[in-house]
Amino acid sequence: MLTTSELVSRIRGANGDTQEGLARRLGVSYPTINSWERGRSEPHPARRRELEDLAESLGIRAELSVLVIDDDPVTSEIVRAATRHVDASVTVGAALDGWEGLVACGAQQPNLLFLDVMMPGIDGLEVARRLPAIEGLEKMRVVFVTASQSADVLNRAASLGHAVLNKPLEFDQLARVMTETLDAQD
Template sequence: MTARRILIVDDEPNIVLSLEFLMKKAGHVVESVTDGAAALDRLGGPPPDLVILDVMLPGIDGFELLRRMRARPEWRDVRVILLTARGRASEREHGLALGADLYVTKPFSTRELIRRVNALLDGERTR
């Protein structure tokens, strides 16, 4: 398995820390931003293979970020996992409709998350 680039967008430093650790252990190259403005800037750069995106970000919410991401041709095929601490069904629908590949409610199982990340990177479409 070749190394893949993963972008983590979350404003909770501890969660970012745990995700970074998990993804590195899984053999991926990890990059992270902790606020919306930085995430927007990052859209100008080269797209990663997968983004783990928190929905409730200060400054800009994850949905909006996702929409802008999908508006860029080079980011269109990036796999996106939405993370949220608010588990409303309508939000899940909304997220999937905007083009997320997976919608994960916090707190999550780390093993399951790794499995899903790898599966997505290997081409599986869960939706």
């Protein structure tokens, strides 16, 4: 879900409205719109619903950018399929190895990274250790995916990421992680 500030800003951008114009459209004062857009106050729930309805009519939805780094291309297809269970606009990028994934992280700046632990070349654990060197990824959530049952591997992955999911991956599990990531953006 978009914050009120993001919602107002995106509505104004999509509509070409000034704060005054949006205030007239919604029947509120200019200072009210200004306060909402600057994050100084929140609208009454009925007004929030009005903003959400207007955003929906303009085609504005919450957005989530996901990157999958896994040497098995099936994983990214499963993640793409799971996006149908998420109430948001989700884009999914994919990289088939750790090096390509690091480059994609820098270019795409995803909100959520599904990262395979075991890959040839640079593995997921090493990718995770290198992520802090990439500017702009401070808020990105890292979720490891693995078929490994090794306690050592699972513990190391848990210490480097936000969660660890076991393969085979399930749609509900993936959708829950995506929804939690959207909720954390608020």
